[in-house]
Amino acid sequence: MxxxxxxxxxxxxxxxVFTGIGLGLLIGVTLSMAGIYRGMVDDAKALLNNSGADLWVVQQDTLGPYAESSSIRDDVYRSMLGLSGVARAANVTYLTMQVRKGESDVRAMVVGFEPGQPGQPEYLVAGRQITRNHYEAVADVKTGFQIGDVIRIRRHDFTVVGLTRRMVSSGGDPMVFVPLKDAQEAQFLKDNDAILNERARTAANPSLNRPGVPGLLEAIQASQTSNRNVNAVLVQVVPGTSPEAVANEIKRWKHLQAYTRTQMEEILVAKLIATSAKQIAMFLVILAIVSAAIVAFIIYTMTLSxxxxxxxxxxxxxxxxxxxxxxxxxxxxxxLIGFLVGKTAATFWAPIFPKYVLLEPGDAIRGFIAVMLICAIASTLAxxxxxxxxxxxxxxG
Amino acid sequence: MNGLGIHIEGVRKRYGEGDTAVDALKDVNMTVAPGEVVGLIGPSGSGKTTLLKCLGAVIEPSAGRMTLGSEIIYDDGWKIPDLRALRRDRIGFVFQAPYLIPFLDVTDNVALPSMLAGRSNKDSRKRAMELLEALDVAHRAKAQPSQLSGGEQQRVAIARALINQPPVILADEPTAPLDSERALSVIRILNQMAQQYQTAIIVVTHDEKIIPTFERIYHIRDGKTFEENGEGKKP
Structure with a gap:
C-alpha cells in the first residue's frame, strides 16, 4: 500500500514546508526558552565551580554571598585556617555594578580576591593573572574588554591584564576580578562628601567628642574611613575530609553560616532562580498550547479542503x-519539519542572546517527543x- | 437474468419518521445483466440519487432485496456485514466529475482500489497500466490528474472503477461535463468495457446526447421505476 x-x-x-517553517520558528522559541533556563542553571553552577571552594562561610542567618548580602570581618579566614580539615581559606567580595570604559559601561560582577587563593579565576584565555596589589583587573570576555583597556570602578581606574571565559554571576553578568583591597574599597567605602559629612556629624556628637579624651575623635573617624569587611570566606578542605563536618564545626563554634557545595547549589538553583524558572515554565506551557492549536488548525483546515x-x-x-x-x-x-527548523533556528540564534543559552541534547529529545505528542493530539480534531x-x-444528490 | 449482474426487487427507502417521513423510493425493481449498459433517467427529486446510493451500498434500503451476482446484499432489513469491502471489491463508481485523488499520479489513482483490496503495489500498477492502455490513456500514466483533459480524467476514472473487475459499475452522469464527441466516446468505452469484462453498468443521466445509445432504459418517477426499451444506437 x-x-x-x-x-x-x-x-x-x-x-x-512553509507551514512547517512557521511552526518551526515557534518551536525554536520554545527550545530557546528551555535553553535560557538551562543557561541560568549552568551559570549558577559555573559560579560555584569557578570559585574553587568546598565551603562558603558567610554571615549568620543569611543565604549569602550570592542570594543575600553577607558581611563578615576580613580576619575570619584566620580562624578558619586554624580548624582541623581546612586546607585553604580566603576572603572574597562580590559586587554587581556598572563598570565604565570610556563613555560606555557594562553590567558586571566585580569580584575581590586574594591572588593565589580560592576565588581567583582558574584559567585565562589571554594575558596574565593579577600580580600587583592595586588597580589591575582580569575580565570575562563577555564584558567586551580587551587586554590593556582601562576601566573605571567607582573612583579608581584599573588596567585589564587578563581575560577569562565563562566566569559569570548567577544572573549571567560577566565577572571582573580585582585585588581584594580595591574591591573592599569599591564596595564599602563612601565618597569624599559622605566622609566629610560623617566626620562633622561625629565631631558634633558629644559622646564621641568628649573633652579631655584626646585622640578619641580621631580614632573613631579613622575607623569610619577604613573597612575590614568581606562578603564571604571561601574554604577548601583537606582531601578526604568531609565538608559537612567542617561546616558543622564552623556553625557550632564560630557563629557563622557555612554552606557546602550541594547546599549552595540548592540556594542558587532552587531559590535564586526559582521565580525566573517558573516564569519560563509558564512561557513553555503557553507556547506548547499555541503550537498545539496551530497544528490542530492547520491539519483541520487541510483535512476540510x-x-x-x-x-x-x-x-x-x-x-x-x-x-x-x-x-x-x-x-x-x-x-518533524517544524522540529528540524526549530532546532536549527535555536542553534543559530542561541549565541546571539546576551545571556548564556544552553541547548542540551536531552531537552531536544524531550522537545521532539513533546512536539510529536502535541501533533498527534492536535490531529484528533481533523x-x-x-x-x-x-x-x-x-x-x- | 442468469444469477449474475445486479438485481433489486421491491426496494423502498424512507427518510425520517412519522409526519415528516419521506418515501424517496417506493417500489423499485431493476435487473441488469453482465455485459449490459442500461440508462437510469428521471427528473430532479425522482429518487435517482437515493437509488444509486442504495445500489452502491452507501445507504441501506428500508425494505426490499438486492442481489449482486449470486450474493444477497440486502433482504428486508438484513444486510451483509461488510459493506465497505463490498464497495471496494464488487462495485465500481464513476462520477459526474472524475474526483481523482489530486496527490496521486494517474497510475496510482487507478491502482489504489486494487492496493486497498490487498494486492501488491507491483501487481496493482501492472493491472492499472493494462487498463490505461485499453482506455488509450497509457501515455499519461505518470501525469498528475490536474494535467489531464476532462475526457482523459473521465477515462482514468473508468479505469479506476474497473481495476478490481467488479460485477457492477455505477456511473453518475459521467458525460455531464463533456462535449458531444467526448460524451459519446465515454459511452463507447463503457459499452466496450461492459462487454470485455462482463460488467453490469448503470448510467444515471440527463444527457440527451447519450440516451439513444442505451438498449434498455429505466425511468424513475416519484420513487418508482418503469422499464422501456431504448433505441440502442451504437455510439
Whole structure:
C-alpha cells in the first residue's frame, strides 16, 4: 500500500514546508526558552565551580554571598585556617555594578580576591593573572574588554591584564576580578562628601567628642574611613575530609553560616532562580498550547479542503484507520519539519542572546517527543472530522 | 437474468419518521445483466440519487432485496456485514466529475482500489497500466490528474472503477461535463468495457446526447421505476 500521507505531502510540499517553517520558528522559541533556563542553571553552577571552594562561610542567618548580602570581618579566614580539615581559606567580595570604559559601561560582577587563593579565576584565555596589589583587573570576555583597556570602578581606574571565559554571576553578568583591597574599597567605602559629612556629624556628637579624651575623635573617624569587611570566606578542605563536618564545626563554634557545595547549589538553583524558572515554565506551557492549536488548525483546515477526496476514498473502500493514519502521518510530518527548523533556528540564534543559552541534547529529545505528542493530539480534531465524512457525499444528490 | 449482474426487487427507502417521513423510493425493481449498459433517467427529486446510493451500498434500503451476482446484499432489513469491502471489491463508481485523488499520479489513482483490496503495489500498477492502455490513456500514466483533459480524467476514472473487475459499475452522469464527441466516446468505452469484462453498468443521466445509445432504459418517477426499451444506437 502506498503512503497516502507521503504522496499528499510531496504533492503540496511548498504548503507543508512553509507551514512547517512557521511552526518551526515557534518551536525554536520554545527550545530557546528551555535553553535560557538551562543557561541560568549552568551559570549558577559555573559560579560555584569557578570559585574553587568546598565551603562558603558567610554571615549568620543569611543565604549569602550570592542570594543575600553577607558581611563578615576580613580576619575570619584566620580562624578558619586554624580548624582541623581546612586546607585553604580566603576572603572574597562580590559586587554587581556598572563598570565604565570610556563613555560606555557594562553590567558586571566585580569580584575581590586574594591572588593565589580560592576565588581567583582558574584559567585565562589571554594575558596574565593579577600580580600587583592595586588597580589591575582580569575580565570575562563577555564584558567586551580587551587586554590593556582601562576601566573605571567607582573612583579608581584599573588596567585589564587578563581575560577569562565563562566566569559569570548567577544572573549571567560577566565577572571582573580585582585585588581584594580595591574591591573592599569599591564596595564599602563612601565618597569624599559622605566622609566629610560623617566626620562633622561625629565631631558634633558629644559622646564621641568628649573633652579631655584626646585622640578619641580621631580614632573613631579613622575607623569610619577604613573597612575590614568581606562578603564571604571561601574554604577548601583537606582531601578526604568531609565538608559537612567542617561546616558543622564552623556553625557550632564560630557563629557563622557555612554552606557546602550541594547546599549552595540548592540556594542558587532552587531559590535564586526559582521565580525566573517558573516564569519560563509558564512561557513553555503557553507556547506548547499555541503550537498545539496551530497544528490542530492547520491539519483541520487541510483535512476540510480534502473532504471530497476523503469521501471518494471511503466510497471506494478505504478503511477508516487508513484515512486516520494519513491525517496522523501528515500531522507528524508537519511536526518533524517544524522540529528540524526549530532546532536549527535555536542553534543559530542561541549565541546571539546576551545571556548564556544552553541547548542540551536531552531537552531536544524531550522537545521532539513533546512536539510529536502535541501533533498527534492536535490531529484528533481533523481525524474526527474525516471519519464523519459520509461516503455518499462523493455521489452527491 | 442468469444469477449474475445486479438485481433489486421491491426496494423502498424512507427518510425520517412519522409526519415528516419521506418515501424517496417506493417500489423499485431493476435487473441488469453482465455485459449490459442500461440508462437510469428521471427528473430532479425522482429518487435517482437515493437509488444509486442504495445500489452502491452507501445507504441501506428500508425494505426490499438486492442481489449482486449470486450474493444477497440486502433482504428486508438484513444486510451483509461488510459493506465497505463490498464497495471496494464488487462495485465500481464513476462520477459526474472524475474526483481523482489530486496527490496521486494517474497510475496510482487507478491502482489504489486494487492496493486497498490487498494486492501488491507491483501487481496493482501492472493491472492499472493494462487498463490505461485499453482506455488509450497509457501515455499519461505518470501525469498528475490536474494535467489531464476532462475526457482523459473521465477515462482514468473508468479505469479506476474497473481495476478490481467488479460485477457492477455505477456511473453518475459521467458525460455531464463533456462535449458531444467526448460524451459519446465515454459511452463507447463503457459499452466496450461492459462487454470485455462482463460488467453490469448503470448510467444515471440527463444527457440527451447519450440516451439513444442505451438498449434498455429505466425511468424513475416519484420513487418508482418503469422499464422501456431504448433505441440502442451504437455510439
Amino acid at each position: 502506498i503512503s497516502l500521507a507521503g504522496r499528499d505531502i510531496l504533492h503540496s510540499w511548498s504548503k507543508f 480534502k473532504i471530497r477526496e476523503i469521501a471518494v476514498l471511503k466510497l471506494i473502500g478505504t478503511r477508516n484507520r487508513t484515512i486516520a493514519g494519513m491525517i496522523l502521518q501528515q500531522a507528524l510530518g508537519l511536526g 481525524i474526527r472530522a474525516a471519519l464523519r465524512v459520509d461516503p455518499a457525499t462523493a455521489i452527491g
